[in-house]
Amino acid sequence: MTVSENALSAQPTRSQGYWSNVWRKLLRDRVSVACMIVLAVIILSAIFAPLLTSYDPAIGSVVQRLKPPLTDGYILGTDELGRDMLTRLLYGGRMSLIMGILPVLLALLIGGTLGTVAGFVGGWTNTIIMRATDVVFAFPSILLAVAIAGALGSGLLNALIALTVVLIPPMVRVTESATTQVRSLDFVEAARASGAGGLTIIRVHILGNILAPIVVYATSLLSVAIIMSAGLSFIGLGTKPPTPEWGLMLNTLRSAIYSQPLIAALPGVFIFAVSLSFNLLSDGLRSAMDMS
Amino acid sequence: MTDQGLTPPQTVPALSATSLNKTFTVRENGLGKPARYVHAVSDFSFDLPVGSTLGIVGESGCGKSTTARLLMHLVKPDSGQIRLSGEPVSRAKRDLKQFRRKVQMVFQDSSASLNPRLTIEQSITFAPMVHGVSLRAARETAWRLLDRVGLDPARFTGRYPHELSGGQRQRVNIARALALNPRVVIFDEAVSALDKSVEAQVLNLLNELKAEFGLSYIFISHDLNVVRYISDHVLVMYLGQVVEQGPVDQVYATPRHPYTRALLASMPSPDPEQRTMAAPITGDPPSPIDLPPGCRFAPRCAFAESICDTMPYELRHGETRVRCHMADPKLGHSKAEVIQ
Known part of the structure; x- marks a missing residue:
């Protein structure tokens, strides 16, 4: 009995895949949609900053220092050197977002690989990777980031390295525990019993099943990383003036906290909004992905 | 030839x-x-x-x-x-x-x-x-x-x-x-x-x-x-x-091993006439960690004797193979005829 060519080429009833289901569920959650809109607006305006403002973020006018918001020509006022706040916040978003997102992506790549290997191979490999992770885990993350960035010297690359190193251990743990769970399921055993190699099994059977918890976790790490990178810049271990960056702006505007509290708080508002949005989005993702 | x-x-x-x-x-x-x-x-x-x-x-x-x-x-x-x-x-x-x-x-x-x-x-x-x-x-x-x-x-x-x-x-x-x-x-x-x-x-x-x-x-x-x-x-x-x-x-x-008999006796049968009258099985199987030195079924077996403290071999019995001392009268189990 052979299946006719017609039957093969006919499109079978294809069900909704897992990820399109997650997406539909996410769109039904109002909080998640609001978070995605906030993030999209901030990210897009940071990318297209030159189109949205005509000021140069590094050049100010001494006579226009610390103008309150809604002053003529300066929608969000000016900073302590007379530079347009809106312009600096938009351009600053570039650095802050990059320094928040890039370490998480790197940690996801490195930590995810280590965790998958540890979970899938098990035995001694697992013990070595997990115990090494525990050593890094033993330090409070923000202190460790400060210590590493301090030891390497200030600078963007060093801050990036410090943040990545700090974010790897939790990523390894989450990936390892997810992999260990999936590995013991019968379909992995069945794949092994059909002669598939380790890499094929990881690619086809493991990754698809551990992606959900990892994506949720990475999203929640984004909110932490944004705050940590701002923190590093705030204490002078990240971005250097005059480059705009939210954490650094908080620092330089400290002196204005009594004269123009609204201006001084603005970078914090942006950090807060982005961090909170990522955090709530990760909650929304978690419940959207929680279906069997 | x-x-x-x-x-x-x-x-x-x-x-x-x-x-x-x-x-x-x-x-x-x-x-x-x-x-x-x-x-x-x-x-x-x-x-x-x-x-x-x-x-x-x-x-x-x-x-x-x-x-x-x-x-x-x-x-x-x-x-x-x-x-x-x-x-x-x-x-x-x-x-x-x-x-x-x-x-x-x-x-x-x-x-x-x-x-x-x-x-x-x-x-x-x-x-x-x-x-x-x-x-x-x-x-x-x-x-x-x-x-x-x-x-x-x-x-x-x-x-x-x-x-x-x-x-x-x-x-x-x-x-x-x-x-x-x-x-x-x-x-x-x-x-x-x-x-x-x-x-x-x-x-x-x-x-x-x-x-x-x-x-x-x-x-x-x-x-x-x-x-x-x-x-x-x-x-x-x-x-x-x-x-x-x-x-x-x-x-x-014709189950020959006492355990097989017990298993079959516990089997729900639609026909009451088919019920086997075999030694009821008592207790739980011992932990596979601490095994008895001899026959592993001996602690639960109704026919266990001193010879059962040694490990029985698989004995051929026509087309079946049984791991029980009773399967061969020559081994000295007093109830050997029970399973003949």
Whole structure:
């Protein structure tokens, strides 16, 4: 009995895949949609900053220092050197977002690989990777980031390295525990019993099943990383003036906290909004992905 | 006439095992406590003739599943040999891959044995593609097999496992196991989770497939009625050992080992006249960690005597093999005539 060519080429009833289901569920959650809109607006305006403002973020006018918001020509006022706040916040978003997102992506790549290997191979490999992770885990993350960035010297690359190193251990743990769970399921055993190699099994059977918890976790790490990178810049271990960056702006505007509290708080508002949005989005993702 | 003409034609079994042993190490804690061993499978031997079905029965925890995993080479035996069509199987990578084409397995949990992120078609085509079959050919096989196990390919190939019923999923698992065109299929409690009417349909399907594809089956179950229905030979396990094996009719009609009798006595029978009056089984099986030195069934056996403190051998009794001192009067067990 052979299946006719017609039957093969006919499109079978294809069900909704897992990820399109997650997406539909996410769109039904109002909080998640609001978070995605906030993030999209901030990210897009940071990318297209030159189109949205005509000021140069590094050049100010001494006579226009610390103008309150809604002053003529300066929608969000000016900073302590007379530079347009809106312009600096938009351009600053570039650095802050990059320094928040890039370490998480790197940690996801490195930590995810280590965790998958540890979970899938098990035995001694697992013990070595997990115990090494525990050593890094033993330090409070923000202190460790400060210590590493301090030891390497200030600078963007060093801050990036410090943040990545700090974010790897939790990523390894989450990936390892997810992999260990999936590995013991019968379909992995069945794949092994059909002669598939380790890499094929990881690619086809493991990754698809551990992606959900990892994506949720990475999203929640984004909110932490944004705050940590701002923190590093705030204490002078990240971005250097005059480059705009939210954490650094908080620092330089400290002196204005009594004269123009609204201006001084603005970078914090942006950090807060982005961090909170990522955090709530990760909650929304978690419940959207929680279906069997 | 030559010697060859005198010897009866030897049929090579599809799958056979000789003296398989597997012990797992249990470490209670790291504080100097000596490691302890779980004797999961001891001195396990059988032959599976081509085209037949071997049923393996026993209580839970008696090593049935470990046996399946040993036969699949998913765990490594401590000693003993597995032969496929008479050829010893080495653990070299290439040999194993070839072995896995020929021996496939269907698991108990129909939903855990299908990847929830893959469509039915992707699940079935996975194994053939691992062995280098083209996507097109693998898809064609998947469609043909789905159709054969009674699922409309046009409706089911694009679906995900959670959208199917337990019976449908188990049919998919059967199609998946057949996709590599194996010689032997091992069913590890494969119908136990299905309800009775679906179970009967699946069992009939299995019998049809066996004839159609020239398969041999190893059928592991705790359900004695199912094993009797589907098997040609049956093998009774107790605490990792084979206590009795033989043709299913003989073992069910005249069980020789006290454990087999107890098992059969506990079997629900529709006919009250058929009830066997055997020694009732008492207590739980001892922990496979602290095994009795002699016969493993002795602590629960109604006929246990001092001789049972030594390990009994497998004794031939016609076509059946029994691991019991009572099977041979010469061994000195006073109740030896009980099982004659």
